[in-house]
Amino acid sequence: MKNYIRLITLCGFMMSVGLTSCDDQTESVMYTPGNRVANPESLSADECTIFTSSNMAFDTPSDLIEGELMDRFLRGDALYDQPRVASPAELEGTGGLGPLYVGFSCTSCHTGSGRTKSTLHTHGGTGNGFSAQLVFIKSQNGQYFPEYGRVLHDQAIYGVQPEGRINVEYTEKTHYFSDGESYSLITPKYWISDWYASVIPDEELVMSVRTPLRHVGMGFMIAVDQNEIMALAAKEYPEYNISGEVNWVYERGMRLMGLSGHKAQHADLTVELGFSSDMGVTNTRYPDEVGKDQSQTTQDFGIEISTQDMADVEFYLMTLGVPARRNVKDPEIVRGEENFYRAKCNLCHTPTLHTSPTPVQLMDGTEMTHIANKTIHPYTDYLVHDMGPELGDDYDQYNATGDEWRTAPLWGIGLQKIVSGHTGFLHDQRARNYVEAIMWHGGEGAYSREVFSNMSKEDRNAMVAFLKSL
Numbered sequence: 001m002k003n004y005i006r007l008i009t010l011c012g013f014m015m016s017v018g019l020t021s022c023d024d025q026t027e028s029v030m031y032t033p034g035n036r037v038a039n040p041e042s043l044s045a046d047e048c049t050i051f052t053s054s055n056m057a058f059d060t061p062s063d064l065i066e067g068e069l070m071d072r073f074l075r076g077d078a079l080y081d082q083p084r085v086a087s088p089a090e091l092e093g094t095g096g097l098g099p100l101y102v103g104f105s106c107t108s109c110h111t112g113s114g115r116t117k118s119t120l121h122t123h124g125g126t127g128n129g130f131s132a133q134l135v136f137i138k139s140q141n142g143q144y145f146p147e148y149g150r151v152l153h154d155q156a157i158y159g160v161q162p163e164g165r166i167n168v169e170y171t172e173k174t175h176y177f178s179d180g181e182s183y184s185l186i187t188p189k190y191w192i193s194d195w196y197a198s199v200i201p202d203e204e205l206v207m208s209v210r211t212p213l214r215h216v217g218m219g220f221m222i223a224v225d226q227n228e229i230m231a232l233a234a235k236e237y238p239e240y241n242i243s244g245e246v247n248w249v250y251e252r253g254m255r256l257m258g259l260s261g262h263k264a265q266h267a268d269l270t271v272e273l274g275f276s277s278d279m280g281v282t283n284t285r286y287p288d289e290v291g292k293d294q295s296q297t298t299q300d301f302g303i304e305i306s307t308q309d310m311a312d313v314e315f316y317l318m319t320l321g322v323p324a325r326r327n328v329k330d331p332e333i334v335r336g337e338e339n340f341y342r343a344k345c346n347l348c349h350t351p352t353l354h355t356s357p358t359p360v361q362l363m364d365g366t367e368m369t370h371i372a373n374k375t376i377h378p379y380t381d382y383l384v385h386d387m388g389p390e391l392g393d394d395y396d397q398y399n400a401t402g403d404e405w406r407t408a409p410l411w412g413i414g415l416q417k418i419v420s421g422h423t424g425f426l427h428d429q430r431a432r433n434y435v436e437a438i439m440w441h442g443g444e445g446a447y448s449r450e451v452f453s454n455m456s457k458e459d460r461n462a463m464v465a466f467l468k469s470l
């Protein structure tokens with residue numbers, strides 16, 4: 001506790017001398033300590049808010065992190081960024097990749113701790129077909145295919161064949177707002193080619209294509225006050241056809257509140273799973289190589305990353321600061337914010353939540369006191385909602401059906417373009433910009449979509465300006 005108070009004092013000192021953790025590279029935004037006090041609504045995560053809108057905005061620790069904590073943050077950050085190679089690696093701590101994998105580092109899919117633009121095979125991809133997406137596969141009866149496992153591994157080390165390739169074809173259709181202005185949506189059709197072993201026929205396959213999630217407020221998501229989330233789940237808005245649900249998941253033999261992932265299908269930050277399933281780096285929680293039963297992947301190098309290293313990566317994720325909102329007093333943004341409430345977006349994209357007073361623990365038992373008891377503005381309820389069949393796939397996870405998705409947290413969304421270089425949104429990046437993301441909302445989101453669709457062009461633009469300020 002003593003440490004904590006000292007850190008806050010230091011943070012106050014840094015603020016008072018106008019220091020921020022990282023240079024602000026966009027001209028339109030100027031932060032001053034005064035601005036910070038004058039606009040409390042710009043503080044996304046209390047004193048863990050950071051004041052940078054550069055491409056480092058998702059990759060900067062909060063001001064509470066310094067000294068030994070900063071050393072640990074940097075260690076976790078380096079492990080997160082480290083491209084892995086196949087074992088045995090010359091440099092310690094860089095091996096373990098594959099034999100089957102999807103990305104070669106956490107950063108490869110989470111550029112700048114954000115969302116790498118997906119490049120699917122049919123659209124050129126990179127030379128080796130790296131897609132930066134996860135493709136979950138299972139059979140119609142809910143079982144994983146013994147030859148392939150849970151995720152399609154579209155990359156492999158030298159001498160091993162990838163499990164298959166994900167392909168997409170888009171159908172583009174023009175639609176009209178009520179004022180006559182047009183917009184278009186592209187509907188993806190996915191299929192898998194180049195299966196390394198037996199071909200799984202389309203009619204036997206259930207798949208879900210997922211884009212990486214931005215690492216904005218990871219610690220706060222895990223530390224959130226679960227009673228507050230349950231209270232939100234208990235609310236029903238029949239007049240708008242909105243009612244969210246907790247996705248209760250089973251992990252480590254316990255029934256837990258699902259928070260992370262596009263269907264809130266995990267209770268933790270999936271660090272061990274990321275190393276194992278996405279990169280092929282075995283660890284104590286997942287000691288088996290992915291595809292260990294395939295005849296082509298027989299070598300065994302034992303455990304390839306220590307729990308200490310993974311806990312450092314988890315520490316890094318949990319200590320990232322959350323970027324402040326920008327230009328909150330701009331009249332267009334204020335109007336957009338009013339429209340956000342008018343369209344009832346806030347009933348799912350909940351502006352304000354709190355973290356629990358009881359600190360959460362890292363996998364090595366470290367207590368994360370600095371993120372406990374905070375007021376946060378994640379713009380999500382962390383609940384799953386039925387968003388209609390157009391957005392759905394048939395892939396259910398625990399009590400989230402194929403059509404249900406976790407409300408996407410919107411904090412930091414306005415900086416995705418700067419951090420990751422694109423505005424691909426929704427669970428598979430099918431939306432190419434903010435307007436398309438809204439116009440894909442069906443099911444429980446249909447009321448909001450209709451209100452938006454019937455707004456004047458100025459009001460629609462204001463809504464987008466508001467989203468860009470988050």
Ligand code: HEC
Nearest residue numbers: 102103106109134210211212213260261262269274275278
């Ligand atoms: C192949 C690309 C890829 C790689 C490599 C990858 N991820 Fe991810 N990550 C994803 C995708 C896709 C999702 C969303 C999937 C889902 O719905 O569960 C995701 C989700 C997450 C989430 C959940 C965020 C949230 O808001 O719920 C965290 C945390 C995360 N990844 C951390 C990591 C870490 C740590 C590593 C490295 C050990 C890593 N990822 C490696 C693609 C990747």
Ligand code: HEC
Nearest residue numbers: 343345348385405406407408425426427437444445448452
């Ligand atoms: C019924 C709950 C609900 C309502 C109401 C709702 N949303 Fe969403 N929103 C979601 C869910 C769930 C997703 C994720 C869908 C997916 O990934 O396919 C989402 C995704 C988004 C995204 C994409 C985020 C990203 O990172 O990819 C944006 C932008 C967005 N919503 C804005 C809005 C706006 C603006 C409104 C009001 C006009 C609104 N939403 C109303 C539930 C809702």
